[in-house]
Amino acid sequence: MARSSEKIRVMIVFGTRPEVIKLGPVVKALRARGRTFSTSTCFTAQHRRMCDPLFRLFAITPDHDLDIMTERQSLKDIVTRTMQRLDPILAKEKPHMVIVQGDTTSAFAAALVAFYRHIFVGHVEAGLRTGDLWNPYPEELNRQLISRVAELNFAPTARARRALLDEGVPEGRIFVTGNTVIDALMFTVAKARARRPRASDRGRAGRRLILVTAHRRENFGTGITEICAALLDLVERNDDLEIFLPVHPNPAVKEPIERALSKHSRITLSPPLEYVELVRIMERSSLVLTDSGGLQEEAPALGKPVVVMRDETERPEIVEAGGAVLAGPHRDRIVKSVEKILHDPKTYARMAHVRNPFGDGRASERIAKILDGWFGSHGADTSALRKRYEYAPAKNTRRGARR
Ligand code: UD1
Ligand code: UDP
Secondary structure, three states: OOOOOOOEEEEEEEOOHHHHHHHHHHHHHHHOOOOOEEEEEEEOOOOOOOOHHHHHHOOOOOOEEOOOOOOOOOHHHHHHHHHHHHHHHHHHHOOOEEEEEOOOHHHHHHHHHHHHOOOEEEEEOOOOOOOOOOOOOOHHHHHHHHHHHOOEEEEOOHHHHHHHHHOOOOHHHEEEOOOHHHHHHHHHHHHHHHOOOOOOOOOOOOOEEEEEEOOOHHHOOHHHHHHHHHHHHHHHHOOOEEEEEEOOOOHHHHHHHHHHHOOOOOEEEEOOOOHHHHHHHHHHOOEEEEOOHHHHHHHHHOOOOEEEOOOOOOOHHHHHHOOEEEOOOOHHHHHHHHHHHHHOHHHHHHHHOOOOOOOOOOHHHHHHHHHHHHHHHHOOOOHHHHHHHOOOOHHHOHHHHHO
16 A cells, blocks of 8 residues: 655653663664654653653653653552643644553553554563563553553564463564664663773772662562662672662662661662663673663673562563573572572573573664554555544534534
């Protein structure tokens, strides 16, 4: 079907640090095809300070800012504020497609409100599953629900594609692209390597550095307490270890971590790092200890063994490849896992040399190409498709009712 001169309007919606990191390269790839796509960006601002530096890194000025973040926000707050504030923007801009990434509550709410407006949803990083709705909470539910409304699913791996097929998503709507985080990492690692070492750099004086991050809702309370106890055990038992922990600003994480860990000389707590700096520290680290999703993907690409402080992972590819182990948020298991890797050179070497299963750095380019082809074959401006973009049929409106 021939395409007219009308551009395909794509709106990228993101709200949190990992979404901006993983969609930054997609924005770039779509903008590189400016003759085909008119690309706009909408920032829910579920996160605020953690995203601002990322917009500079990826040269993005969000066209819309929903400004939803509040201190200790609830999940309901995120959903309702995103839906209420995004809806009129969709009504005005009428994008042909809304693209969301991953499993945050911003992504879910944006996908749902787009669906209500009969706008196609494209889902980047589709098909990750643990199968347990409570782990991670609420991300497992968010991503399953996004898959129910997504027209196009960009699966990072063959396993993610299989998970979608198993749930009945039609084959033709799933594309294996790799994970866009590797695109972002490759773009950033060059900048990180260009930075000079600093006198204040950790991991000097022959000590081994462990990069730690923790923020998951299901780890609030006992999980965080266990993680802090494990970190203290590790530095007490191993004189040659240093820990660097950029602390998530969520008070439910920040307060207990600062209370427990701020006094140890070989544990450095810092505010969240800009992405380039985080990548630089990751490169200097011997091991990454985390409950983050993104770090499970990035660390293996940089040859760093990962200990995952969760009982389940939706990224089993890296555990199966041998680059990561699951320790849960459990003090003894964390200590044992880290020490086994760091004390046994063979284990370390094996874990540091696995093939990264998450992508080759060209996922965003593939996504842009797929969208181009998909809209090309469907005809973005045909009346059949247009009907789907219409929101309220005339008879449901007051004007329509009078006719
Ligand atoms: C959110 C996502 C999670 C994702 C994570 C990435 C949901 C429900 N959770 O979790 O899936 O893995 O982001 O980091 O979508 N805050 C600030 N400044 C910021 C950001 C957060 O002060 O820039 C504080 C606020 O008090 C906020 C709180 O952190 O209320 C929690 O933020 P929220 O986005 O709800 O949860 P995250 O744990 O960040
Ligand atoms: N990150 C960062 N600065 C930090 C901590 C993390 O730039 O201080 C990056 C990290 O490299 C990864 C992303 O943020 O790309 C992961 O974010 P987070 O752990 O908050 O979320 P998740 O991936 O678990 O959803």
